[in-house]
Amino acid sequence: MxxxxxxxxxxxxxxxxxxxxxxxxxxxxxxxxxxxxxxxxxxxxxxxxxxxxxxxxxxxxxxxxxxxxxxxxxxxxxxxxxxxxxxxxxxxxxxxxxxxxxxxxxxxxxxxxxxxxxxxxxxxxxxxxxxxxxxxxxxxxxxxxxxxxxxxxxxxxxxxxxxxxxxxxxxxxxxxxxxxxxxxxxxxxxxxxxxxxxxxxxxxxxxxxxxxxxxxxxRDGGLHAARLAAIRADVARHATDPEYSIADVARQHGISPGYIRKLLASQGERFSDLLRTERLERAYRLLADPGNDRVTITDIAYHCGFSDVSYFNRCFRQRYAATPGEVRSARGLLRD
Known part of the structure; x- marks a missing residue:
């Protein structure tokens, strides 16, 4: 010493x-x-x-x-x-x-x-x-x-x-x-x-x-709350990047993808579901906004991080029991 x-x-x-x-x-x-x-x-x-x-x-x-x-x-x-x-x-x-x-x-x-x-x-x-x-x-x-x-x-x-x-x-x-x-x-x-x-x-x-x-x-779940909140915040920030993956989150936080999966699984979640949900919610908000009535559904899908429009349409309908066009029409907006 x-x-x-x-x-x-x-x-x-x-x-x-x-x-x-x-x-x-x-x-x-x-x-x-x-x-x-x-x-x-x-x-x-x-x-x-x-x-x-x-x-x-x-x-x-x-x-x-x-x-x-x-x-x-x-x-x-x-x-x-x-x-x-x-x-x-x-x-x-x-x-x-x-x-x-x-x-x-x-x-x-x-x-x-x-x-x-x-x-x-x-x-x-x-x-x-x-x-x-x-x-x-x-x-x-x-x-x-x-x-x-x-x-x-x-x-x-x-x-x-x-x-x-x-x-x-x-x-x-x-x-x-x-x-x-x-x-x-x-x-x-x-x-x-x-x-x-x-x-x-x-x-x-x-x-x-x-x-x-x-x-x-x-074990009331408080131990993982901070890490889970940080992961969800990162997903929200980067969801529009079609290349964003669990490996990117792991590098950002200095932890393994396996540990992220374990954290999310403790809440009954999967990373792919978390990312897809964030993208779909962004798309819904854009479709429901009259200011976007001249933006095509295809462009909204791409903007929200989807690289396949057919996949976007299928996921959107499963989540909201309506097509993107029906959500837009229900708001009195223009169809594509």
Missing amino acids: NEQGNEGPPLRGSVSSAVFPKHNRLNSWREIFGRQFLRLDIDPLDDGPFHYHARYTALPGLTISAGNVSAIECKRTPELIQDNNDDLVLLTPRRGSMLIRERGMEAVIGPGDAIVRRSSEVGHTRSTSGEFLTVAIPYTAMASRVLDIDRLGFAVIPRENATLRLLRGHLDMLLDGTLGPASTEGDESVLAMAARHVHEVAGLLLDTSRDNWARMSG
Whole structure:
């Protein structure tokens, strides 16, 4: 560990698995840094060389770290949670993805998403190789800012969340020393103010994202709500592209097509149905709008993402029990 500024806050430094000899690197890292410092059981997920490198900044009331790591599995076991650490930890993959399991619940996050969980809970993560950003905040700093926090489990917050982006920006500046504390190493009032600002933004993020929390009392579907909403929003934005596919959504969110199918299946949906429904609803709105009375049905079909007019007509009739022309006529519009 390479520490700087240990005469007083902020404490800055870096940690790297490279400090251990190659022949015993993994075992040394697991025992010394993993179990004793992080209080995690750490195991590699592939046969490649193990590596971990991170830089960190510790302020009064929070610790921020960022770095890169090979594919690993981390477990916070009943034995390891006896350290009485009850921090709230927000973890964001910058590159790569992560699977989280806790109390029988499961979630997958991709680049830019965030997972928020309690260190006092047994948990299990599997991460691909990549880059990460984390912040740990004491529970006591958040309890007054998040209503009923004790009833809540872990939360998945999608990358599209504006407050999450704001929080990440502040964490990056604190980590890099470009926000306040960089030029005021000994000014504890400034450091405390910087930490409180992070607490406030994190509290706002959690309190306004409570639909994304997984309830400890059961699996009420809230765990996947944020991801499903983001997928549906993407489909709505790109439905008019005839080439748009589930692979495009998977790339956008940094997750697999199979995981998207699983999410939708939990709601009794399929991706093809979701995309087709969005296109049909757009077509219906256009046909019912008097301002489009001179636009042909063929052009409307193409505009809404259909590449086959016969298929469009068939799907439209199945959904609305009427042809596109009948919908248009019922509104007193011109026929094609």
